[in-house]
Amino acid sequence: MxxxxxxxxxxxxxxxxxxxxxxxxxxxxxxxxxxxxxxxxxxxxxxxxxxxxxxxxxxxxxxxxxxxxxxxxxxxxxxxxxxxxxxxxxxxxxxxxxxxxxxxxxxxxxxxxxxxxxxxxxxxxxxxxxxxxxxxxxxxxxxxxxxxxxxxxxxxxxxxxxxxxxxxxxxxxxxxxxxGISLYAMFIGLLTPAIRTNWRACLIVLVSMLLNFFFSTILTQGWSLILSSILASFLAIGLMRGDSKE
Incomplete structure (x- = not known):
């Protein structure tokens, strides 16, 4: 057995x-x-x-x-x-x-x-x-x-x-x-649901775009992307913290 x-x-x-x-x-x-x-x-x-x-x-x-x-x-x-x-x-x-x-x-x-x-x-x-x-x-x-x-x-x-x-x-x-537009389409697909339901996410996206555009006029493409990403991340920390409290 x-x-x-x-x-x-x-x-x-x-x-x-x-x-x-x-x-x-x-x-x-x-x-x-x-x-x-x-x-x-x-x-x-x-x-x-x-x-x-x-x-x-x-x-x-x-x-x-x-x-x-x-x-x-x-x-x-x-x-x-x-x-x-x-x-x-x-x-x-x-x-x-x-x-x-x-x-x-x-x-x-x-x-x-x-x-x-x-x-x-x-x-x-x-x-x-x-x-x-x-x-x-x-x-x-x-x-x-x-x-x-x-x-x-x-x-x-x-x-x-x-x-x-x-x-x-x-x-x-x-x-x-x-x-190559497939990557941008993927990004848009990921961002759209969050933007439609959360105004903070929409604001972060807009700010990062504006920052990147501004820095690109005075810096190289690489550094403008780096700085805009860092600054937008700090903004996201502050805004999303308030979002979680709600």
């Missing part, structure tokens, strides 16, 4: 693991749909801007942040120094420190090295999927589920970049340059 129970435990564990992998894949489907066109566009533009394949793929593999990659690419093509690009991308991605701390706090029961990997591959999108899903579900997520979700999203981003590089020779440059 004990032998039968011992054999059933690994079988049940394997079945649960397979189920968790399947659920992680299904949760990643929206990310696949969203990541592929944006990553494709980045690979396309980077390759047609005469950036070699290794640097293009390294950009996606190491930075792994759509907004930062497009911003860094546009600043590089505009002749901005690497120092300014580093500072600008650091400021833009500083929220990842906060997200990682929040993520590790919510999933502190997971193994340490699993949390390290999940923190490295954490993005705005999979953070939203896991945290919102955790609030709406009483069951806790396993390492297998989360690692599957994060890994598929990461592979999708790299694959989209590779496809963009491959098809860069087949698509006319004028079309690929127009595809």
């Amino acid at each position: 004990s032998t039968v129970l011992q054999q059933s435990k690994p079988t049940q564990s394997k079945a649960n693991r397979t189920k968790e992998i399947k659920e992680g894949f299904l949760a990643a489907v929206p990310l696949i749909i969203g990541y592929l066109p944006v990553a494709f566009t980045f690979g396309l533009i980077a390759k047609q801007a005469d950036i070699d394949v290794v640097n293009t793929l390294s950009f996606s593999a190491l930075v792994y942040a759509g907004a930062s990659q497009f911003m860094g690419l546009s600043m590089y093509l505009a002749g901005v120094s690497f120092f300014q690009i580093y500072i600008a991308t650091f400021i833009l991605n500083f929220r990842n420190f906060v997200m990682s701390l929040s993520f590790n706090h919510q999933f502190k029961t997971l193994p340490f090295w699993d949390r390290v990997y999940l923190s490295i591959t954490l993005t705005d999108e999979n953070f939203a999927v896991t945290t919102l899903g955790k609030k709406n579900s009483k069951t806790s997520y396993s390492s297998t589920y989360l690692i599957t979700l994060h890994t598929i999203a990461y592979i999708t981003w790299i694959s989209g970049t590779i496809l963009g590089v491959i098809f860069s020779k087949l698509i006319p440059k004028i079309i690929s340059e127009s595809m």
